Amino acid sequence: MRVLITGAAGMVGGTLAEHCRARGDDVLAFDREGLDITDERGAREAFGRLRPDAAINCAAWTDVDGCELDPQRAFLVNSQGVEALATASRLAGASFVTVSTDYVFDGRREGHFYTQRDDPHPLSAYGAAKLEGERRAQVANARTSVVRTGWVFGRGGRNFLATVVERARRGERLRAISDSYGTPTYAADLAARLRELAALDLPGIYHVVNAGEGASYEGFARESLRLAGLGGAEVESITVDSLKRPAPRPRNSRLRCLLSGAVGLAPLRDWREALAEFAAPGQK
Numbered sequence: 001m002r003v004l005i006t007g008a009a010g011m012v013g014g015t016l017a018e019h020c021r022a023r024g025d026d027v028l029a030f031d032r033e034g035l036d037i038t039d040e041r042g043a044r045e046a047f048g049r050l051r052p053d054a055a056i057n058c059a060a061w062t063d064v065d066g067c068e069l070d071p072q073r074a075f076l077v078n079s080q081g082v083e084a085l086a087t088a089s090r091l092a093g094a095s096f097v098t099v100s101t102d103y104v105f106d107g108r109r110e111g112h113f114y115t116q117r118d119d120p121h122p123l124s125a126y127g128a129a130k131l132e133g134e135r136r137a138q139v140a141n142a143r144t145s146v147v148r149t150g151w152v153f154g155r156g157g158r159n160f161l162a163t164v165v166e167r168a169r170r171g172e173r174l175r176a177i178s179d180s181y182g183t184p185t186y187a188a189d190l191a192a193r194l195r196e197l198a199a200l201d202l203p204g205i206y207h208v209v210n211a212g213e214g215a216s217y218e219g220f221a222r223e224s225l226r227l228a229g230l231g232g233a234e235v236e237s238i239t240v241d242s243l244k245r246p247a248p249r250p251r252n253s254r255l256r257c258l259l260s261g262a263v264g265l266a267p268l269r270d271w272r273e274a275l276a277e278f279a280a281p282g283q284k
Contacts, residue, residue: 107250
């Protein structure tokens with residue numbers, strides 16, 4: 001398969017490029033310098049020249065607070081940029097997969113998972129822009145698969161989930177939110193599912209997360225440290241409100257997929273099993 005990947009400098013995009021190459025694909029991987037998704041004409045020219053079989057968009061502006069402070073830029077990248085890629089894919093005869101977010105939901109469903117049957121209601125400019133990007137992509141290219149995910153951790157990541165063990169090994173003080181819940185997702189497992197969906201060319205909305213009941217940030221951190229042999233590291237429990245961040249976050253953004261089984265895809269492994277692989281001593 002000839003697959004074009006945007007956002008290849010990021011954790012998910014980079015992991016995906018490695019996975020596709022290992023599967024023998026002809027991989028066309030672009031970072032922002034190589035392909036600016038907000039440049040509609042440039043995207044069309046690139047797709048027309050390269051003629052991929054499938055395109056997988058991992059590019060996004062994921063700074064949630066930055067998006068809240070600059071919603072115009074959030075909309076440009078996370079909505080218009082996604083639409084431009086979807087259009088370019090259609091014109092090139094390619095299927096299109098784009099990564100979206102659990103932040104399209106408001107998180108007010110206590111103790112429940114969000115499925116594709118639940119109506120999105122984003123709280124933040126980031127979530128609103130990503131939701132609009134989903135809708136625009138589906139209109140622009142009927143062969144669009146939207147993949148909502150969240151709480152992604154993996155090698156090369158810069159978020160709390162991806163760096164908690166590294167920070168503990170450096171002796172840094174750790175603070176973790178105890179009253180916000182999500183479904184941890186291993187970038188390597190997410191990448192494999194993204195490629196599967198691109199190859200299957202089955203349009204729709206998919207929730208792609210690792211199996212399990214989910215966790216709080218604090219619970220994830222403590223499990224990470226235990227698996228890494230750092231169970232004695234101190235973790236300070238804090239609340240979401242104590243951080244006073246510009247953008248509101250959903251308190252419960254746990255996801256579950258109703259479609260994967262229907263299209264013959266097995267659920268991803270439990271997040272604890274994936275975390276054990278990632279947090280094992282000696283891993284970087």
